Amino acid sequence: MRPASLDEVVGQQHLLKPGSPLRRLVDGSGAASVILYGPPGTGKTTLASLISHATGRRFEALSALSAGVKEVRAVIDTARRSAVHGQQTVLFIDEVHRFSKTQQDALLAAVENRVVLLVAATTENPSFSVVAPLLSRSLILALQPLRPEDVDTLLRRAIADPRGLGGKTTVDDEALAVLVRLSAGDARRALTALEVSAETAAGGPVTVEVVEQSLDEAAVRYDRDGDQHYDVISAFIKSVRGSDVDAALHYLARMLTAGEDPRFVARRLLILASEDIGMADSNALLVANAAAQTVAMIGMPEAQLTLAHATAYLATAPKSNAVTTALSAAMGDIRAGKAGLVPAHLRDSHYAGAKGLGHGKGYSYAHDAPDAVAAQQYPPDELVGVDYYRPTGRGAERELATRVQRLRDIIRR
Numbered sequence: 001m002r003p004a005s006l007d008e009v010v011g012q013q014h015l016l017k018p019g020s021p022l023r024r025l026v027d028g029s030g031a032a033s034v035i036l037y038g039p040p041g042t043g044k045t046t047l048a049s050l051i052s053h054a055t056g057r058r059f060e061a062l063s064a065l066s067a068g069v070k071e072v073r074a075v076i077d078t079a080r081r082s083a084v085h086g087q088q089t090v091l092f093i094d095e096v097h098r099f100s101k102t103q104q105d106a107l108l109a110a111v112e113n114r115v116v117l118l119v120a121a122t123t124e125n126p127s128f129s130v131v132a133p134l135l136s137r138s139l140i141l142a143l144q145p146l147r148p149e150d151v152d153t154l155l156r157r158a159i160a161d162p163r164g165l166g167g168k169t170t171v172d173d174e175a176l177a178v179l180v181r182l183s184a185g186d187a188r189r190a191l192t193a194l195e196v197s198a199e200t201a202a203g204g205p206v207t208v209e210v211v212e213q214s215l216d217e218a219a220v221r222y223d224r225d226g227d228q229h230y231d232v233i234s235a236f237i238k239s240v241r242g243s244d245v246d247a248a249l250h251y252l253a254r255m256l257t258a259g260e261d262p263r264f265v266a267r268r269l270l271i272l273a274s275e276d277i278g279m280a281d282s283n284a285l286l287v288a289n290a291a292a293q294t295v296a297m298i299g300m301p302e303a304q305l306t307l308a309h310a311t312a313y314l315a316t317a318p319k320s321n322a323v324t325t326a327l328s329a330a331m332g333d334i335r336a337g338k339a340g341l342v343p344a345h346l347r348d349s350h351y352a353g354a355k356g357l358g359h360g361k362g363y364s365y366a367h368d369a370p371d372a373v374a375a376q377q378y379p380p381d382e383l384v385g386v387d388y389y390r391p392t393g394r395g396a397e398r399e400l401a402t403r404v405q406r407l408r409d410i411i412r413r
Helices: 021-027 044-052 069-084 101-105 108-112 132-136 148-160 173-183 187-201 208-214 227-241 245-257 262-280 283-298 303-316 322-335 397-411
Strands: 033-037 057-063 088-094 116-122 138-142
Touching: 021 033, 021 044, 021 138, 033 044, 044 057, 044 088, 044 116, 057 069, 069 088, 069 101, 069 108, 069 116, 108 116, 108 132, 132 138, 148 173, 148 187, 173 187, 173 208, 187 208, 227 245, 227 262, 227 303, 245 262, 245 303, 262 283, 262 303, 262 322, 262 397, 283 303
Parallel strands: 033 116, 033 138, 057 088, 088 116
Antiparallel strands: none
16 A cells, blocks of 8 residues: 555655655655654655656665665665766665664765765654764655544545455444554554454454454554653653653553563652652652662562552652752852862861861861751851752742751851
């Protein structure tokens, strides 16, 4: 069911407008190399195939899974000989993000000199997976997941078209809606699900029950080494930080369903407990640490309940980044050169000769003072009176703000 012409392509209309670089390539008049970047099943290979049929061009295809530098150079050598006879070569490289830096570098001269017209496909963000010189010589075209109406069009076409089911199987509207939903914008997944459901129906109608019988669960689009890994964990952390417990549990479920390492999730929660909750609820760090230890001890699938427990606790806890900003401000002052001498009365006085240097002289032992708070200078001279920690009015910091101010008043008087 791969489209044989642009007229059969659905979706990606933002890239296929009249006069657009991609349409010119498909029409045979474009001259710029392109990197097609987008999720699986959105048409990257289809568009490369259509470009390959453009008039007067040779087409070579390599997969980054199996090709090495030797194969790349062989294709370039052949393309160079063809160029002498006026024939341009389109080189399609699937999963270009899997090419090493050396393999990508081998393409540079050929792309720059127009020996080959490169059409590369990747599910990874090319800014992170493709070398900068190759990026600068190519157009980056981002494909989007197909809209539900696009997937619906594809499925109806596959049901009726002789290249597909040829009208031999009927699919009721409810079953079609389920197939569209399970596809999550992935044409390949939608067509595979339709094919499996038709086989299960064995000539009968495809109903919702048949679809459910055929597909145990919808595969989650999530590559633990790719963009989705970073996007989903980012959304997870931001949802916990933003106190949306429901969204946080959604992203947690998405990661666990896709087989994410639960220890990775636990580590992120540990970081968040101090970074975004801090003194507003110090128990958050204890809960996150207990969750990390429990995950390490019991593993999956039971550990998913522990992670849900910790996620819900941290998402609903009061939030404060006062500790984070305090440390950042203190480190900023140190980088700016504000790291003066330790006051003499605070220096170590336990070694021979220390007292002769005045170390420890005048030190006030805190426990001898009322409420165990002694008035004396603690920071270097340059930082006397500087407030780094500024408690918020949230959670435990609401009362702590008053206490911190009282302590400063006593210490600095």
